[in-house]
Amino acid sequence: MPTRTRSSPRPSPLVPASPPAPIGIFDSGVGGLTVFREIARALPHHPLIYLGDSARVPYGTKSADTVTGFTLQAAAHLIERGIGMLVVACNTATAAALPSLQSSLTIPVIGVVEPGARAAVEQTRGRVGVIATEGTVRSKAYTRAIHNIDPNIEVIESAAPLFVSLAEEGWANTHVAREVAEIYLEPLLDANIDTLVLGCTHYPILRDTIEHVIGDKVMIVDSAETTAASVLAAIGTSSNGAAKHTFLVTDAEERFRRIAGEFLERAIEHLELVTL
Amino acid sequence: MPTRTRSSPRPSPLVPASPPAPIGIFDSGVGGLTVFREIARALPHHPLIYLGDSARVPYGTKSADTVTGFTLQAAAHLIERGIGMLVVACNTATAAALPSLQSSLTIPVIGVVEPGARAAVEQTRGRVGVIATEGTVRSKAYTRAIHNIDPNIEVIESAAPLFVSLAEEGWANTHVAREVAEIYLEPLLDANIDTLVLGCTHYPILRDTIEHVIGDKVMIVDSAETTAASVLAAIGTSSNGAAKHTFLVTDAEERFRRIAGEFLERAIEHLELVTL
Structure with missing residues (x-):
């Protein structure tokens, strides 16, 4: 019976010969589709759920606490579907639940806060503004993540x-x-921020409007x-073949289908209703 | 075994000699506080949950389906707390779940759609506009309730x-x-409505703004x-004594406390976090 020797190169678990395990992308609703869109663009041949x-x-x-409980349920559902990596594409869920997920799951878990914080630190000259939901702001997750890299x-x-x-609403x-x-951004502009983090997955949809208000002196993350980009770095090159994109929602499929069509600028297939 | 005869009068369960059973007022969140406020004004001595x-x-x-499931869970919780009447102070929950509640509960259940529809029929000269959430509009509950009274x-x-x-947001x-x-109401004004139903419990908070836009030719319900008014008619006169007002929420007590303070224009006591 042949034995594998150390000299025989083992295939990387992230670039297997068989179809790769899908990346699970979790969000509270439709907002995370902005993250889905960028991952699909970076890894066009990788299956995504x-x-x-x-x-x-x-x-x-x-x-x-409530957000953490909901997020752990969602992660369990995606694990059952055989994902090889979990992306938490919701800033509020990342801010609340990332440590719990990372300690309880054996697959890699990537949240949206740390990559955004790192990009902000790389760009800024010293004053970063973050706009986000009430939950994310209350958690101070961005302040903590940025200060972990540079407390100044x-x-x-x-x-x-x-x-x-x-x-x-499509508005x-x-x-x-x-x-x-203008109302939301005025205090940040008055504070002379030079970099603005869009700390909620819905906000890239308003990017043109936000850019118009902040002008070209403030950089957007x-x-x-x-x-x-973090997911691409972790996965490596994309596999070949057609990528299957599966969409799961816990309610109101038709509303999701309509808004997803607007967010992704294409019709979506493989939409399923699931219970967590 | 004694049998109940038709001639023996049964005491009304709504006007007991002992302290009255509280009225349960259920809403998806804070919006139903506009209904709570009006019921507390109409029945100042009656305990409310x-x-x-x-x-x-x-x-x-x-x-x-999802809204009906959530609403039945909430009703079960309030029944356990001994309420004598349930008011569904959420238009979406009323539109989705009122028949299920009325067939499964033995206490009186009052929703917000039918009283609004009746008032609109009494006021209108023939053209009623209804503004509401997507779920309520999709259900056509107001159209059905109004046409049940007057199909013309x-x-x-x-x-x-x-x-x-x-x-x-307090905006x-x-x-x-x-x-x-102006954007939402323009199509209704173009359609020459003479009466406008505020078909979501949040909307009375914007009443001044809405009145400014529709002018004085359109009446508001x-x-x-x-x-x-329906609750008062069903309960009769209010009992004496100090009324206890209890507030239960399933999450985020502090946010509720803050917004409730704005809606009710007073601080609230007896706030509990519950799990449904």
């Missing part, structure tokens, strides 16, 4: 909850959105892009 | 989801709210007021 907890969305106004950076966090409804590029953005 | 399902709010974007009335329903976030009387109201 997106799970949106639309029965209990939004997480941004809920307590850390000044971080100003501010909640911008109406941006979520504006994005979901991202309206005069109303512009006016709301889009946590969807930076998270996708 | 308010339950807001803040862990799973909002219901307006969720499916009828024209009913135009329209979703106004951003009003919820504006109310919760009810801002320029942004005015502009959003506030379902919080009309529901309180």
Whole structure:
């Protein structure tokens, strides 16, 4: 019976010969589709399973304990479906539940806060603004993640909850959105931030409007892009073949289908209703 | 074995000699506090228990099946606390779950849709507009309730989801709210409605803004007021004594305390966190 010797190269578990295990992407609802979109762009041949907890969305106004409980349930469901990596594509869930996930799961878990914080530190000249949900701001997860890298950076966090409804309503590029953005961003601009982190997965939908308000002196960090870059770095090159994209929601499939079509600018297939 | 004869009068369960059973008021979150406020005004001496399902709010974007399941859980919790009547102070929950509640519970159940529909029929000259959540509009509960009374009335329903976030953000009387109201209400005004039903419990918070936009030719039906009138009619006169008001939430007590303070214009006592 042949034995494997140390000299025979073992295939990397992340680039197997058989179809790779899908990446699970979890979000409280539709917002994480901005992260899904960037990961699909970075790894076009990798199978992806997106799970949106639309029965209990939004997480941004809920307590850390409740958000952690919901997130652990979602992770268990994705593990049962055989994912090889979990991306928590929701800032509120990352801020509340990432340590619990990382200590309880054996697969790699990537959240959206740390990649965004790292990108902000690389870009800033010293003053970073973060806009996020009430839950994320209350957690101070971005301030902590940035100060872990460089405690001298000044971080100003501010909640911008109406941006979520504006994005979901399809009002991202309206005069109303512009006016709301001016109100939310004024204190950050007054504080002379040079970098702005979009600390909620819905906010990239409003990027054009936000850029218009902050002008070209403030740089934007889009946590969807930076998270996708982290996933690509962890996975390595994408495998070949057609990638299957599966979408799971806990409620209201038709609403998800409609909003997902707008977020991804294409119709989605393989949509299933699941119970957590 | 004694049999009950028709001639022996049964005491009404609604006007007992001992302290009256509390009225349970259920809502998906904080919006139903507008109904609570009107009921407390109409029955100042009656004990009230308010339950807001803040862990799973909002219901307006969720499916009828999910909303019905959540509502039945909430009702079961309030029944355990000994309520003598249930008021479903959430239009979406009323539209989805009222028949299930009325067939499964032995206590009286009052929803917010029927009182609002009745008041609209009494006021209108023939064209009623209804603004509500996506879930309520999709259910066509108001159209059905109005047509049950008078099928000749024209009913135009329209979703106004951003009003919820504006109310919760404390932005009810801002320029942004005015502009959003103009956008939502324009199609209804173009359709020449003479009566407008505020078909979501959050919307009375924006009443001044809405009135400013619709002018004085369109009459407003506030379902919080009309529901309180129905409750008063069912209960009869209020009992004496100090009324205990208990508030139960399924998550985020401090956020509830803050928003409730704004909605009720007073601090709340007796706030408990519960699990459904």
